[in-house]
Amino acid sequence: MKTYAIVGAGSRCTSMFAVPLSTQFADVAKIVGVYDPNPKRAALLQQKCGGDFPVYSSFEDMVGQSKPDAVIVTTIDRYHHEYIIKALEMGCDAITEKPMTIDEEKCNAILETERRTGRKVTVTFNMRFRPFVVRIKELLKQGTIGQILHVNLEWFLDTSHGADYFRRWHRKKENSGGLLIHKSTHHFDFVNWLLEEEPVEVSAFGTLRFYGPTREERSERCLTCKYKQTCEFYYDIGSDPSIREMYLETEDADGYYRDQCVFSEEIDIEDSVSLSARFSEGATMSYSLTAYSPYEGFKLALSGSEGRIEAETFHGSVGPFAGEDINRLRIYNRRQEEITVKVPHVTGAHGGGDERLLKMIFRGGLSDPLNQQASSWDGALSNAIGFMANKSMREGRSVLFNELVKRPL
Template sequence: MKKTKYVLVGAGDRGREMFAKPLADEWREAADFVGICDPNPVRAQFVSKECGGVPCYEDFDRMLGETEPDFVIVTTPDSLHHDYIIKAMEAGCNVISEKPMTTDVEKCRAILDAERRTGKKVIVTFNCRFDPYIVRIKQLLAEGTIGDILSVQMQWSLDTRHGADYFRRWHSSMAMSGGLLVHKSTHHFDMVNWWLDDEPEHVYADGGRYFYGPVREQRGERCLTCSYTDSCEFYMDIMKDRFKREFYVSGEPFDGYVRDKCVFSEEIDIYDTMSLSVKYGRGALLSYSLNAYSPYEGWKVTLVGTQGSLEAQATSDPLIDAGSHRFIHVFNQRKEHMTVKMKKVTGAHGGSDGLLRKMLFEQGGADPLRQMAGSWEGAMSLLIGASANLSIAERRRVDVKDQLI
C-alpha cells in the first residue's frame, strides 16, 4: 500500500507535537513524512532530529519540488498561513492547516479563490470537534433534545498561566495573530457553528486591554534580562527549561524571535477582555465573552431551545471540576432534569488531538457528525473573530459574509 506523503511548514511547538512527532512515530506505517520547512534552522533541525532525520528546508518551493508531497501541513504564525496554503494548492497539493485558517477577510478570500481555481482542498484542524464531551453535546442537540436552538451564552476564561503566555510571544501582535478573537476564539466560534449547524450573519463586539500591556512601570523587554524577576509574578525562567533553552533561545540569532517577552510590553496591541453578540442565519443569538486573566481556566455554555435548555462546563481547576467525570445538564419545559455523566478522557486537549489525527491520517472513513472541517468552516469561524475586531475598531455592526463578496 502506497503511503501518503506529508511535509510540514512551520517548525513551532504546535507543529512539532501535533503533527511532526506523531507522523514519525505512531503513523509511520501509513504516512511518509518527507520534509520540514522553517527559516529558523535551529528549530527545524531540532524537530528533524526528534523525527529520525526528516530533511530540512529553508525554501518552501524547493521542498515542494523535491519531495512532491500529497499534503502540506501549515503550522506557521497565523498571518502567514495564506501564503503557504495558496502556494501548496497551486503546486498540486492538498493542505492541512492549523486553526485559524488565516487572520483577515482578504487572506480568507484569497484562500477560497485558490481552492476553487486549483481544485485542491483545505482541511482546518478544529480539535474541539473531537473532544468527546463536546461531541456528546453535538449528539444531544442533533437528536432534538432541546428543540430548535434560539439562544447560546458562552463564557470562556483563560488563567494567568495560559492566558499570559499569549502576551509573551508572537500572538501579542494583532498583525501576526488577529488577536485572541481570531487565534483563540476561532475554536469556540466553530464549536457553536457546528452545534447549531448554522452560519453567522452579523456581529457586534467590544473589547479592551486592561490587564496586560503597559499597565505597570516595573517592566522590562523580556524575562531573561528583566530587573524585576524577584517581584514579578509573571517571571518565566526560560533558561531553566531545557526545551525552551534549546528550541527558542538558541534560535534567536537566526530570526530574533523572543519567547519570553514581557507581558506588560508597550508593543502588545491585542485585547485581553472581549465580548460580542452574533446573529445566526436561522435567528439564534450567541452572547460570548473571553478574558485572559482569570484565576482559573475553563468554559461554560447554556443553550436554550424551543423544548428546553442544555448546560455544560469544563475547567482545569480541581476545586470547581473535581472528580473523574464531567456532566451535561438538560432541562425541559416540564421542569424535568436529565444529567449526562461522562468520564473524563486523558490525552492532549481532552483526548481530541489523537482522535483528530486518526481521522486525518486514516482518511476516507465515515464522518457522520461532520467533524472534519474544510475551508468554508474555517472561514465562518475566523470571520466571526475578524468581524468582531472590525466592530470594536469602528464601533458598528459588521455583516459577516458580505465581506467575502
C-alpha cells in the same frame, strides 16, 4: 502511504503533527521535508522525528523537490494564507492549524485559490473531536432541547495560559489577528458546528486593561528583567528543557524571544472581549473571553425550544481546578426535570481531541456522521465571526458577514 511536508517547526507542530506522524501513523504517512525560517528549529524537529527527512532552505524547494501529497501549515498565523495558497498552486492539498488566516482579504484569497486549483484545504479544529463536546452534539442531533434559539458562551483563560499569548508573537494583531481570531476561532467553530447555521452579523467590544503597559515595572523580556524576583508573571524560559532547546537555544537564528514582557507597550491585542452574534436561521449568541481569569475553562448554555443544556469544563495549571479535568453536563427539559449526563473521562491533549482528529485526517476512510472534519468553508465561517468582531471594534458598529467574506461560486 501519503506524504506530507511541514512548514513551521514550533512546539505545536512538533507535538501535534510531526512526532505522531513519525511514530503512530508511520504505517500510513511519511514526512518528506520540513521548512522553517529558523533553520535551527527545523533541524530540531527533524532530530525529534528520527532524522529520515531533509530540512529545506526554502518552501518552494521543499514542495518542488519532495512533491508531497499535502502540506501541513503550522507557521505564525499571519503567514498561513501564503503557504496554503502556494501549496495549492503547486498541486498539493493543505492541512492548516487554526485559525485558517487572520483577515478577510487573506481568507477570500484562500477560498478562491482552492476553487481555482481544485485542491483541498482542511482546518484542524480539535474541539469537534473532544468526547465531551461530541456528546453535546449528539444530544442536539437527537432533538434533546429542540431547536436552538440562543447560545451563551463564556471562555476563561487563566493567568498561566492566558498570559502566554501576551509574551509571544500573538501579542501583535499583525501576527495573530488578536485573540478573537487566534483563540476564539476554536470557540466560534464549536458554536457554528453545534448550531449548523452560518453567522450573519456581529457587534463587539474589547479592551486591553490587564496586560499591556499597565505597570512601570517592566522590561523587554523575563530572562534579563531586574524585576524577575517580584513579578508574578516571570517566565523562566530555561526551566523546561523542550522550551529551552526549541526557543532559547535557537533565538540567535531569528531574534525571536519566547519570554517577552506581558506589560510591553507594543501589545495591541485585547485581553477582554465580548460580542453578540446573529445566525442565518435566527439563533443568537452572547460570547465573552477573558485572558486573566483565576481559572481555566468554559461555561456553555444552549437554550432551545424544548429545554436547555448547560455544560462546564474546568482545568489548567493554576487556580482552584489546577491539575484537574472537570466536565459537567446537565439537561433541563419542559417537564421541569434536571438530567445529569456523565461523560466518561478521557486522557490526551485538548480533552482527547487531538488524537481523534489526527486519526480522522491521517488514517482516512473513517465514517463522519457528525461532520467533524472541517473544510476551508468551516474555517472561513469561524474566521468570519472574528473578522466581523474586529471590524466592529474598529468602527463602532455592527458588521455583516457579506461585507467581508465572499462565498465561493
